[in-house]
Amino acid sequence: MTGEAGVGDYLALLKPTVMQLVVFTGFVGLVVAPGGINPFIALIAVACIAIGAGGSAALNMWYDSDIDAIMSRTQNRPIPSGRMTREEALVFGTVLSVFSVALLGLATNWIAAGWLAFTIFFYVVIYTMWLKRSTPQNIVIGGAAGAFPPIVGWAAVTGTVSLESVVLFLIIFLWTPPHFWALALYKQSDYGAAGVPMMPNVKGNQSTKVQIFVYTLLLAASAMLPTVLGFAGWIYTTVAVVTGLSFSYLSWRLLLTREDVAMRKSARSLFTYSLSYLFIVFFAFMTDNLLTRFGTFG
Known part of the structure; x- marks a missing residue:
């Protein structure tokens, strides 16, 4: 498979529909947190949450490309459809994940960056690589990954949980x-x-x-x-x-x-x-x- 991915395919890797909810809940955590934050820094923090969510989604699609090819609702994703190679998705997801954590740490604080890193790790390793294929409790435990964004947003403002x-x-x-x-x-x-x-x-x-x-x-x-x-x-x-x-x-x-x-x-x-x-x-x-x-x- 050679991969002929376009911009739309890279966007699809980010799971934009899912990202909307992740970004919004993280944004709410940031907005309701006590204390002030510079609007430009707030924008960077929200962008980092979005980029981190997109990076982890790309890594999810990289790892799950075999089962995505079987399921009707995922067969047209970039990798199983043949428009992108697994290697391209792996590199793309890794770069976005590392970049989002580093930028959030530099722009806000390393507590928030640590929570974002843990969120990405939990979704990719704990849920995607382990729980998803091993237990019917995959969604119960793995659901924690999608629940962390408000904590990340809150920590970006306060440096605490x-x-x-x-x-x-x-x-x-x-x-x-x-x-x-x-x-x-x-x-x-x-x-x-x-x-x-x-x-x-x-x-x-x-x-x-x-x-x-x-x-x-x-x-x-x-x-x-x-x-x-x-x-x-x-x-x-x-x-x-x-x-x-x-x-x-x-x-x-x-x-x-x-x-x-x-x-x-x-x-x-x-x-x-x-x-x-x-x-x-x-x-x-x-x-x-x-x-x-x-x-x-x-």
Whole structure:
């Protein structure tokens, strides 16, 4: 395979859809952190989170190119389609990852850079190389990689990790299983063909639906922690209650489905809703904090 990659293929390696959520949650962590940060430095920090996320995504595609070639939703990615070699993706991902960590450390502090480096390591080595192909708990444990960005953003401003940033981490961490298991329910033939032990393929649909519902309840409860711990007001609380109830209803509806077609349709609905859930909750948290900080609600 010679590889004839264009600019679009290198962009595809970054998983831009996934990166949007990673960058946004990291941005929220940066914005709500106490203390000030120069706007230009803040822009560099957000860019570093984006570049680091893109670099780790490229390394993920490098390592997973064999199973990407089997799964229908990933067959057209740059490597399995033949437009790019694995070596090109490896070099590209490595350069971006190292550059993002070094630049973040120089621009902000090495605590934030250390967390970004650990995030990349966790996603590439712990999740992609180890957990993904070895256990149906891959998403549960590996989901931590996608939950670190708020901690990175917070540390970029403060040089520390606080209870607030850990709570934001927890919300994303608990969101990950119902989000990805809903996808796995209607894409389980793909995962089965690729030999990836996703929960529906290993434990069955019913067990997966029960676990989705349990994690959704835990997620809804964790989303109330900012209110309970006193660092969110009524705007966030209202949004967290409404979105949590909606998520719980969709999970409950999925749990009750028995017929295969209906189950796949319900799982797709839950997955689609989960895509917007974190954006809504984190945007509400940021808005609430900013309004309180600047005295609109005080």
